[in-house]
Amino acid sequence: xxxxxxxxxxxxxxxxxDPVHAAGFPETRLRFRNDRAAxxxxxxxxxxxxxxxxxxxxxxxxxxxxQPLALRYHGHQFRVYNPEIGDGRxxxxxxxxxxxxxxxxxxxxxxxxxxxxxxxxxxxxxxxxVREILATEMLEALGVETxxxxxxxxxxxxxxxxxxxxxxxxxxxxxxSHGHIRIGTFQRLAYAQDLDNLRKLTGYVLRHxxxxxxxxxxxxxxxxxxxxRTARMAxxxxxxxxxxxxxxxxxxxxxxxxxxxGPWRFAPSWDPGFTAAYFDQQGLYAFGRQPEAIxxxxxxxxxxxxxxxxxxxxxxAMKGFPETFQQEVASAxxxxxxxxxxxxxxxxxxxxxxERVLVETGAPIDRFFFDAFGGKLPASYGEPFADLRARLAGxxxxxxxxxxxxxxxxxxxxxxxEVEAIWAAIAHADVWTHLEAKVAAIxxxxxxxx
Numbered sequence: 001x002x003x004x005x006x007x008x009x010x011x012x013x014x015x016x017x018d019p020v021h022a023a024g025f026p027e028t029r030l031r032f033r034n035d036r037a038a039x040x041x042x043x044x045x046x047x048x049x050x051x052x053x054x055x056x057x058x059x060x061x062x063x064x065x066x067q068p069l070a071l072r073y074h075g076h077q078f079r080v081y082n083p084e085i086g087d088g089r090x091x092x093x094x095x096x097x098x099x100x101x102x103x104x105x106x107x108x109x110x111x112x113x114x115x116x117x118x119x120x121x122x123x124x125x126x127x128x129x130v131r132e133i134l135a136t137e138m139l140e141a142l143g144v145e146t147x148x149x150x151x152x153x154x155x156x157x158x159x160x161x162x163x164x165x166x167x168x169x170x171x172x173x174x175x176x177s178h179g180h181i182r183i184g185t186f187q188r189l190a191y192a193q194d195l196d197n198l199r200k201l202t203g204y205v206l207r208h209x210x211x212x213x214x215x216x217x218x219x220x221x222x223x224x225x226x227x228x229r230t231a232r233m234a235x236x237x238x239x240x241x242x243x244x245x246x247x248x249x250x251x252x253x254x255x256x257x258x259x260x261x262g263p264w265r266f267a268p269s270w271d272p273g274f275t276a277a278y279f280d281q282q283g284l285y286a287f288g289r290q291p292e293a294i295x296x297x298x299x300x301x302x303x304x305x306x307x308x309x310x311x312x313x314x315x316x317a318m319k320g321f322p323e324t325f326q327q328e329v330a331s332a333x334x335x336x337x338x339x340x341x342x343x344x345x346x347x348x349x350x351x352x353x354x355e356r357v358l359v360e361t362g363a364p365i366d367r368f369f370f371d372a373f374g375g376k377l378p379a380s381y382g383e384p385f386a387d388l389r390a391r392l393a394g395x396x397x398x399x400x401x402x403x404x405x406x407x408x409x410x411x412x413x414x415x416x417x418e419v420e421a422i423w424a425a426i427a428h429a430d431v432w433t434h435l436e437a438k439v440a441a442i443x444x445x446x447x448x449x450x
Contacts, residue, residue, distance in 0.1 A: 003042035005063035006095040008103055008208050015197055016185075017069035020091050023112030023122065025172065027156025028056035031126075031432065032133055036443075037148040037176050040098045055093075055174045056153040058111070064094040070114035074191055075184030075250025076300060078284055083191055085184070085250060086116030089123065092180055103208045105180050106150060109173040123159055126152075126169035127423050128262075130435060134422070135261040136175075137439050138414045141446030142240040143335055145233065147177035147259035163278075169427075178257045179209055183226075183301045184250035190304035198308050209255050219309035222254075224317040227298050229256020231321045234291040235328035239336050241267045241365040245276030247285045247293040249300045266414045270358035270365060295321050336449070338373035339395035346394065353388045360384060370411030374401050405448035412445040 009017070030048055038044040043061075046054070053059045060066050068091035074083045091114065094106040109132070110124025129152040139146040151174040158167035181201070189198040202222050203214035210225050233256045237244065244251075245263040253259055263277035272288025280286070285293050298321060302314045330347040333354060334340075341347050358368060361384050371378055374397040377389050405412075422438060425431040 001040075001042045001099050003061065003063075004097040005061060006097060006103060007065055008095055008204075009065070009069065009092060012197075012200060012204055015072075015194070016201070017071050017092070018086075018115050019067045020070045020114045021112070022058040022068060022091075022108075022172075023155075025056065025153075025155035025157065025170075027154065028052045029154040029156070030056070030151075031129075031154050031171070032149065032152040032435075034148060034150050034176075037150055040100075041096050041104055041176065051151065052153060055106075055151040056155075056172060058093060058108075061094045061096075064096070065092070068093050068108070068111070070116060071180060071185070072116070072188060073182050073184035073250055074188040075182065075248050076187075076297070077246075077248045077250070078280075079296075081187075082250075083188070084116075084118065087114055088117040088120050089114070093174065102178055105177050107175055107177060107180050109175065110155075110170065111172050121159070123155075123157065123170050124173055125159055125161060125164065126154055126171040127164065127427070129171040129173045130423055130426060131264070131419060132173060132175070132261045133435070134414060134419055134438065134442075135264050137442045138266070139240060139242060139258060141412075141442050141449065142236075142242075143332060143449070144236040144240050144242065145178075145257050147175045147257060150174045150176040175259065177253070177259050178255045179205075179253060180259075181205055181209075181254045182250050183252045183254065183297055183304075184248075185254075186301055186304040187249060190307055193307070195308055198304070202305070202308070205254055217313065219305040220313035220317045223298075223302055223305055223314055224320060226254050226256065226301055227318055227321040228324050229254075230294050230298055231291075231324035232256055232328040233258055234294045235325050236332045237290050238287075238329055239332035241270070241287075243267055243274060243276040243285070243287045244290065245280065245285055247290060247297065249297040252294065252297045254301075265416055266365075268364055268415055269362045270355060271362075272359070291325055295325075334395075335398075336369050336373075337375065338398055338401075338449075339375040339392070340398045342394060346391075350388075350391045350395075353391050357385055357388050366411040366413040370406075373406065374399070403448035405444055412441050414442075 030052055035044050070087035070091045072086045090108045092107050096104055098104045113122035133149045136146050136149045153172050155170045155172055157170040159170050160166040202218050206212045206222055243265045251260045265276040267274045267287050274287040275283050302318055330351050333351050375392045375395045422434045425434045
């Protein structure tokens with residue numbers, strides 16, 4: 001398809017963003033370009049030189065935004081409200097329509113300082129960029145709606161960080177996402193008691209991301225949509241065995257798309273207390289607490305919308321989250337298991353049985369779903385799996401195990417040791433073939449599951 005540039009964000013006005021300039025990097029070495037994602041927005045035909053000009057030097061795309069915009073927002077960070085945040089090392093670079101007719105954003109990470117950088121340098125480590133490639137590719141393959149790592153360019157600067165060996169290499173990342181409007185964007189307006197712009201933002205999100213026009217019931221309709229979409233995101237995190245690590249309200253997108261990957265991990269086993277961030281000492285965002293954490297963030301959106309809506313309709317809109325989560329977690333688990341749903345009662349029973357036996361046995365998540373795809377457990381899964389085996393007997397496969405992936409000796413996974421090994425090859429020997437091979441293996445798994 002051809003590029004279809006958009007400038008929808010300008011409808012909101014300059015109360016929502018600050019025009020900024022990208023940093024001038026000493027180098028621009030292209031390390032990753034996502035041609036699969038680029039094809040969906042009409043950018044796959046760019047030469048490498050053109051790609052670097054747009055996504056390393058940030059030359060505007062034809063017909064697009066003429067200057068990058070750092071978006072303004074607030075948010076709760078580990079349940080503590082912070083009114084001094086915003087796009088501190090990134091900006092909105094461009095908007096366009098994808099091949100599904102959706103409004104998409106190209107946003108950056110590591111592109112330089114903005115008015116919201118505070119004491120930060122506005123930069124991204126190369127390791128952080130590599131980790132985001134791995135997270136987004138794996139989540140996409142596992143059926144999670146996620147931002148896509150669009151581009152990674154090494155920038156030739158040495159960075160000093162307190163949480164990894166320094167000096168370390170630098171990069172600028174571009175991600176493709178279905179909007180960058182966060183719950184924290186609404187919180188900022190509520191904090192300022194800016195009711196006019198709160199209504200404007202509500203209408204903008206409904207119109208551009210949900211295909212609806214504003215009206216007297218706009219706030220509760222918006223909240224209902226966000227509750228539904230984020231419940232689905234929470235469910236798919238669980239089925240993927242994924243721990244985001246920082247589910248702050250400024251990291252929750254109002255389209256229910258996962259993004260902004262920092263200390264993420266994939267859990268090796270079904271351990272509800274497994275955490276991703278070393279600084280999450282209370283386990284607030286542990287694996288098993290993610291649905292609760294995301295629900296709490298949606299409650300902050302409800303609190304913000306309370307300034308422009310009655311309380312009872314908002315409460316009613318919030319009620320859909322738990323039920324939607326239960327439906328979506330069953331759907332996501334059965335999808336990954338490769339079987340056709342039987343009905344709510346049977347499906348929830350099956351999900352409960354899966355969770356119980358994985359907790360009791362400590363069986364590896366990836367290995368279990370790999371072996372059980374299609375609904376038949378190998379004989380090696382013994383007595384502890386008897387109840388689950390009986391429940392699975394009534395299910396039919398949604399897809400045959402005829403893809404070569406299912407003949408592999410082991411499943412494709414993304415545990416921390418694998419991530420560190422891929423990075424070590426880059427850090428110590430500038431070997432990128434391990435990353436390239438891993439991305440190819442992940443996409444191959446995605447084809448087998450799709």
